[in-house]
Amino acid sequence: MCTKEEKKLAHTVTTPSFHQSTVDGGMDKKQLHVHLDVTGGIAGDMFAAAMLDANPRLRKPLLEILNSLGLEENPDVELAQYTDGMFCGQQFKVTLPTNDLHHHDHDHDHDHDHDHDHDHDHDHDHDHSHASWSNIRNWLNKLELDAEAKRQAHGIFSLLAEAEATIHGKSIDDVCFHEVGAWDSIVDIIAAGWLIARLGDASWSVSTLPWGGGLARTDHGLIPVPAPATMELLKGFVFRDDGVTGERITPTGAAILAWLKPDFRALSGGLIAYGHGFGSRKLEGMSNILRVSVVDRQTKQTTDTIVVMECDIDDQSPESLAVGLEQLRLDDHVLDLLQTPGYGKKNRMTNQIRLLVKTGHQERIAKQIFAQTTTIGIRWYQAERFTLRRGELCSHPHDVRIKWVERPEIGKTLKVEMDDLAKHGHHHHHREEIRRECEKTLKGELNNE
Numbered sequence: 001m002c003t004k005e006e007k008k009l010a011h012t013v014t015t016p017s018f019h020q021s022t023v024d025g026g027m028d029k030k031q032l033h034v035h036l037d038v039t040g041g042i043a044g045d046m047f048a049a050a051m052l053d054a055n056p057r058l059r060k061p062l063l064e065i066l067n068s069l070g071l072e073e074n075p076d077v078e079l080a081q082y083t084d085g086m087f088c089g090q091q092f093k094v095t096l097p098t099n100d101l102h103h104h105d106h107d108h109d110h111d112h113d114h115d116h117d118h119d120h121d122h123d124h125d126h127d128h129s130h131a132s133w134s135n136i137r138n139w140l141n142k143l144e145l146d147a148e149a150k151r152q153a154h155g156i157f158s159l160l161a162e163a164e165a166t167i168h169g170k171s172i173d174d175v176c177f178h179e180v181g182a183w184d185s186i187v188d189i190i191a192a193g194w195l196i197a198r199l200g201d202a203s204w205s206v207s208t209l210p211w212g213g214g215l216a217r218t219d220h221g222l223i224p225v226p227a228p229a230t231m232e233l234l235k236g237f238v239f240r241d242d243g244v245t246g247e248r249i250t251p252t253g254a255a256i257l258a259w260l261k262p263d264f265r266a267l268s269g270g271l272i273a274y275g276h277g278f279g280s281r282k283l284e285g286m287s288n289i290l291r292v293s294v295v296d297r298q299t300k301q302t303t304d305t306i307v308v309m310e311c312d313i314d315d316q317s318p319e320s321l322a323v324g325l326e327q328l329r330l331d332d333h334v335l336d337l338l339q340t341p342g343y344g345k346k347n348r349m350t351n352q353i354r355l356l357v358k359t360g361h362q363e364r365i366a367k368q369i370f371a372q373t374t375t376i377g378i379r380w381y382q383a384e385r386f387t388l389r390r391g392e393l394c395s396h397p398h399d400v401r402i403k404w405v406e407r408p409e410i411g412k413t414l415k416v417e418m419d420d421l422a423k424h425g426h427h428h429h430h431r432e433e434i435r436r437e438c439e440k441t442l443k444g445e446l447n448n449e
Contacts, residue, residue: 031297031389032202035267036257038209040288041248044188046277047256049092050292051195052079053275062194066187069143075183077191082278086287089276094187133161133175136186145190146197152259153193160185160255163232185252192256201391203297204262208240212248230254236333236364238264244283261332264360265305269295303384306335307357309365311375312342314350321351324372331368333361395438398424402438414439 036042036050052059059079066077076095081088140154158172165172215222225247226234233254249257273294281288297304313321321339329337335356344350353373357365359382366378389406401417416435425431 032199032272033267033269033295033297034199034202034204035293035295036204036206036262037291037293038207038249039291040279040281040283040286041210041212041250042253042257042290043250043279044185044192044252044256045092045094046279046290047253048188048191048195048277049079049090050275050277050290051192052092053090053277054273054292054294055198055275058195058198062191065145065194066191069190071183071186075187077187084278084282084287087276087289089278089289091278091280092188092191094184096183131176132173133157133164134173137161140186140190143190145194148197149190149194151193152196153190156189156193156252156255156259157186159233159258160189160229160251163229163251163255166232167228188252189255196260202294204260205265205267206237206257206260206262208238208264209234209257210244210248211239211241212244212246213241214245216247226254227251233258236361238360242286244286246281246283263333263358265358267293267295268304269297271295303386305359305382305384307359307362307380308383309355309357309362309369309378309380311353311369311373311378312344312350313353313373313375314344314348316351316374321373325353327372328355328365328368331365333358334365393442395441398434398438400424400434400438402442404442412443414443 036047040046048062052062063077063079074096078093078095080091080093082091083089136157137154140150140157143150145153161172161175164175168175212225214225216225216227225245226249227247229251230249230253233251234249234257237257271293273292275292276287277290277292279288279290316324325337325339328334335358337356338354340352340354342350342352353369353375355365355369362380366380369375369378391404393402393404394400395402395416398420400420403415403417404412405415406412416438421431421434425434
């Protein structure tokens with residue numbers, strides 16, 4: 001049963017990770033995966049609310065941090081339990097205390113970080129001064145947040161600023177946000193970054209996204225929905241039309257999705273937590289929720305599904321093909337690319353190209369293959385693969401990345417990133433010395449976890 005609206009949560013001393021607070025005991029052995037069901041839509045406040053509904057023990061530390069940041073507008077941040085008669089969940093609310101009309105409880109039919117100034121649906125008058133992205137970036141860097149939370153928040157806001165810069169044809173440092181809107185967005189993004197950081201090396205997936213559609217009124221007139229910044233951020237994502245119009249995905253929500261780089265695979269594993277985050281807009285015939293599901297992928301299965309794409313090329317010069325394949329490797333959804341020489345028809349030398357691609361991205365990658373090579377046909381199929389638990393650490397003082405893999409009945413093995421060694425080592429023997437030092441430092445620590 002749902003209870004009354006929760007009051008602001010009190011101070012807490014400890015800051016548990018999602019691993020520590022989701023299930024009692026043994027969490028260091030779990031490989032978490034988070035799936036986002038974008039049912040009603042997604043906005044920054046809906047993401048924070050859903051994550052906190054899935055993990056109640058993270059509420060106190062996050063709200064205590066957000067309410068002590070010393071923001072210029074001094075917003076009050078709270079979490080309220082909510083039901084629409086079908087589901088129970090949480091609403092994440094940011095209130096600007098200047099006066100009662102400054103209540104920004106995130107009607108997610110629009111978002112306040114639009115550079116094109118959406119009407120706020122609040123009849124208040126204030127000076128629409130602007131905060132540049134460069135100023136916001138400097139302010140974010142000075143926040144008293146842990147380094148990983150700050151990195152996540154900075155990454156989300158950077159994507160949002162880059163999208164605004166692209167659609168308005170200006171430099172990213174010239175992008176400006178309304179200050180009232182910016183404070184709402186800043187709180188949402190800091191909350192999202194902090195929560196993502198608590199999940200460590202968890203993987204992410206997402207459902208298809210609701211298109212919404214229609215028009216939104218702004219200070220510059222009517223614009224189509226999804227908003228331009230949202231469209232820019234969600235290139236490559238898969239949409240659906242469920243017949244419910246309006247702004248279903250805000251630019252902040254889109255920036256969070258773009259930063260997470262989720263795949264579209266089916267959810268598999270043991271369910272350990274779920275939560276609902278509500279927007280305040282009412283949708284006809286459905287709940288306006290974002291649902292978060294957290295699973296342990298090692299509980300029942302150690303497999304996932306990928307797409308294999310193949311083609312044979314015998315009429316493209318080696319130097320041209322090398323450039324094209326390198327461009328394909330740069331795509332975040334291409335997991336691996338293999339080039340194998342062989343003989344084809346008429347005993348011609350042929351290059352067999354095979355790509356491993358995240359599920360759901362094969363159409364877009366196919367277009368890139370056709371654009372970067374001379375092939376006229378591509379074979380593709382889905383394949384299941386066994387995977388091992390893995391992660392990445394950084395060894396100090398050399399700042400060398402080290403990848404680790406947990407092997408059954410063996411434990412964790414290490415591999416130092418050669419690109420990092422190349423930056424630090426003067427010659428082969430020096431690089432080997434750094435490698436041994438890094439491995440010795442971290443190996444015992446990893447296997448004793």
